[in-house]
Amino acid sequence: MDIKQHIREVPDFPKPGILFYDISTLLMHPGAWQHTVRQMADAIAPHKPDLLAGIESRGFLVSAPLALMLGCGFIMLRKKGKLPGATVRHEYDLEYGSDIIEIQEGAVQPGQKVVLVDDLLATGGTLAAAAELIRKVGGQVPAAACIIELTFLNGRDKLDMPITTLAQYDQ
């Protein structure tokens, strides 16, 4: 199955010149979505994660079903100000702006293996920030996985762990 057939390309969103890759149409199609989640699970399982870390917000859609399927724990990396209690934060750049993500102190036990999961790899800023956070709180990051990769932005170059992507776009 070619999951690209179910990913909608929206020009000039959220601002002129950006081609937005929309997974809403993938989520609407149960067969394509099941196939996507199974492929992601097959890529992640060999890394034997203790936890999957999902990145707000589209990353949660992918990571939560994957954690259930793989039988591992699930933690949230959220945009600033959303998580209660003590948090650790990191600021990062996006293809179209900048943001801050946070993790709760205590979400990861020292030495735990945490695989990062998001819907899309663009500049790599988000996953690099996520890896930094996990390591700051004592976790290891053996791998990352995304559905989509925008290869022309060379996001991989910012990352120091193996990353699996299912659909690559060169523009």
Ligand SMILES: O=P(O)(O)OC[C@H]1O[C@H](OP(=O)(O)OP(=O)(O)O)[C@H](O)[C@@H]1O
């Ligand atoms: O590789 P990068 O350049 O860092 O970009 C990738 C990130 O950008 C998007 O998130 P966005 O901040 O738009 O938030 P959303 O998931 O809440 O829509 C996407 O879901 C990734 O998390």
Ligand SMILES: Nc1ncnc2[nH]cnc12
């Ligand atoms: N072009 C894009 N489409 C969808 N999500 C994105 N996140 C960062 N860049 C994106």
